[in-house]
Amino acid sequence: MKFIKPTFIILALGTLFSCKSTSQWEGQGPIQIIETVDKPIQIQAKQVFVAGNGVFFSNEFNGARLNQVERINDTLIQITILPENEPINPSPWYAFKIWSEIPQDFWIQFSYGGIGFHRYFPKSSLDGINFTNVDSIDFFQPESDDRRPEMAFLKIESSKDTLWVAAQDKVGTDHVKVWKNKILENDFVELISIGKSKEGRPLEILKIGNADDRDMLMVISMQHPPELTGFLAMQAFIEKICEDSPAARKFRSKYNLYVMPQMNPDGVANGHWRHNLGGIDLNRDWINFNQSETKALSEFMEKKVEESKGEFIFAADFHSTWEDIFYTNNEELEGNFPGLIPKVIKKSSKRIPDYIPNIRPNEGKERSVTSNSYFFFVHRAESMTFEVGDNTPREVIHMKGEYLAEELMKILNRK
Template identity: 45%
Template sequence: MNFIRIIAILFLNFNFLFSYSQPVNVPWPDIVDSSDLVDTRSKPIEYQVKQIFRFPETGVSADNMFPGARLNDMFMINDSTLQVQILPENHPVNMSPWYAFRIWSETEQTIYLKLSYKHGRHRYYPKLSSDNKHWVPVDPSDYFSEPGDTSALFRVHLKHDTISISAQENITSDVCIRWVDKMVKKQFISRHTIGYSTLGRPLYGLSISESDGKNLLVILSRQHPPEITGYKEMIAFVESISDNTRLARKFRKKFETIVVPMMNPDGVDNGHWRHNAGGIDLNRDWRHFHQPETFAFRKYILEKIKKQNARVCFGIDFHSTQEDIFYYSEKNVNPDKKGITLKWVNSINQLFPDNSFNPEPTGITSQVSKNWFFNEIKAESITYEVGDNTPRDIIKKRGKEAAKQLMKIMLKDI
C-alpha cells in the first residue's frame, strides 16, 4: 500500500512539474523601469551543511539540525565569544538575513554571540525560546548592535537546557499544516492540494465558504520565508473570517475565501533569506510563472474562476517589512468606481491610531502578485505589509479587526 501511494505521489508530481514547465504569457503593460524586469528562471542555491558545532574548550555546542535553521558556520573569537556565520541561499538577495540555531552548554555560563553576514546586513532582533513555541526578545541590556550593521553582537546566559535563537519566531511548514488541520475541522472549511513546491512539498489551499462560490476573496502568505509578522496577522485575519459571529456567517454566505497560507515551504524549512528552492524571489514571478509555486497558485485560481463562473473581488498578499504599509495600485480596476483599499485602511487606522498602516500607491508593472491580480484577472488587491517589530498582541488584535472591517465593506459595496 505504501509503495502504491509513493508511486501515485511521484506520478502527480511528474504531471504537475511537466505542466508548470510550459510557458506562460500574461498580458502586461510595458515596463519602463528596468528594476521591474526580473528574470525568474531557476538559479542554483547553496544548501547549508547540517551539523553540530562543538567547542570543547568552553563546553558549548550549537546546531542547525532542524527545519527552519540557518547557521552556516561557527567559530571561537575568544573564550567568551563565538562568531555565527550566516549566508544566504544565493545572491543577489534582499536584505532579510534569516538565522536560526540551537545552543547549549555543559556548565552555566554567559557568552557573547556575534552574528556575521555574508551579502547582508543585520535586520532582525534576536529572539530566544526554550520550547520553540514561546519566544522572547533578547534583553536590551544584552544587545549591542543596530539594524543595518553588517554584524550584530549580543549576550546569552546558557544553562544545561537547549536554547533556540532565531531572527523571528520559527514557524515551519509543519506548524502551518497543524493550523490547516485545525481549521478544516470546521464544517464550512475544506483543504485542497493546489500543487507542489520545487522540492515536492504540497501547497495547501483552504476554501472558507457557505456561498455559491461566485464571489472570491483570495489570500496568500509566506512567499518570503522570514516574514513571520505578516504570516501571524494573516492567521488572525483568516480565523476572524472563520469565527461563529453574525458578521462572519453573513460574509461566508456571500463570499468564498481562498487561502494559501504558505507559498514557499521549501524556503521556510531550509531557512532561506528570501527565495524558493529554485533560487528565485516568488514575488517577482507573477508575470511569467517560471516557478512551480506561483504557477500552481495561478492555475488553481483561474480554474476556480472558470469552474464556478466566479470573480475575484479582492486579493491580499501578506508580507513583512520594517513598518506597517498597504501597497496598492495607483490605478483603479474600474475607473468609474472607488476601490475598497483606502476605505478599508482608514477604518483600520481609526481603530489602531498608534499602529496604523501607511497606504502607499505603486505602479502596475513590477512582477508582484498585486499586479497579477490587476493585470490578468482585473481584481483590486494589496500587499499587506506588517512591521518586523510590530507588537505581537497588536498583530493578533489588528488582524482580527482588519478582517471585520473588510467583511463589512465588501458586504456593503459588492
C-alpha cells in the same frame, strides 16, 4: 568599539529599507520582466558545530539557519549566517540551537559574510516552540556609518538544556500545519492541494465559505520565508472570518475565500533569507510562472474562474518589512469592486487611536511581476500588499488583521 542600544538602530533603519525593492516603482514603463528560471543555491550543511570549552551549536532542525561557528576567545564565539544565493534582499534569517556540557556565559558575534547586516532582534526559547524577545541588555549592535551594522552581539547563558535562538518568534513549517488543522475543524473549511514544492512539501489552500464561486477572494502569505509578522496578520484576518458571528456567517454564505498561508514552504524549512528552493524571489515570478509555487496558484485561480464563470473581487498578500505599510493599486484604475481596498484600510485604521496608515498606491498603470499586480491586472481583483513591521507589537498586528477582516465583511455583506 562604541555600543548603542539596538532599538535605535531598528528605528533608524525603518525608513531606509523595505521588503520591496525600488525596482517595483518603475511601473510606468513597459513591463519589466525579471529572469525567474532556477538559479543555483548553496545548500546549508546540517550539522552540530563544536565550539570548544564543551559548547555546541546545531542547525539540525526545520527552519534553522547557521553556516559557520568559530571561537574567537574564551568569551566570544563568532557565528556566520549566509544567504541561499545572491543577489538577495537583506533579510538575514537565522535560527540555531546551543548547549554546553557545563553551565557558562559567553557572547556570540553574528556576522553575515559581508552580504547582509543584522536585521532581526533575537528571540530565544527553551522548547523550540515558544520564543520571546531576549533581554535588551544582553544584545548590542555596534554603530555603523552606513546604518547597516554588519555584526551584532548576544550574551548567552548556556547549560545542558538546549537554548534556541531565532530571528522571529515562530520557526519552521510545523506551526503553519498546526494552525491549518485548527481552521480545518470548521465544517465550512476545506483543504485543497494544488501541487508540491521542489522538496515535495504540499502546496495547500484552504477554502473558507459555503457559497458558490460567483464572488471569490484570495489571500496569500509567506512568499518570503522570514516574514512571520505578515503571516501573523493574515492569521488574525482569517480567524475573524471563521468566527461564529452573524457578520462572518453571512459573509461565508455569500463568498468563498481561498487562502494559501504559506507560499514558500521549502524556503521556510531551509531557513532561506528570501528565495524558494529554485533560488528565486517568488514575488518576481507572477508573469513568467517558472516556479512551481506561483505556477500552481495562478493555474488554480484561472481554473476557478473558468469553471465557475465567477470572479475574484478581492486579494491580499501579507508580507513583512521595517514598518507597517499598505501597497495598493493605482486609484485611477478600476477593478471588480472599485474603491474597496482604500475603504477597508481607512475604516479599519480609524478604529486604532492615533494611527494614520501608510498607504502607497502604485503610480504605474502597467502590469508588473508581483502577486499584487497579477491579482489586479489578470483577475481585476481589488488587491493590496500589506507589509507588517518586523517589530510591530504582536497585539497590534492582531488588531489590524481583525479590523481589516471586520471592515471588509461589513462592506461586502452590504453588496
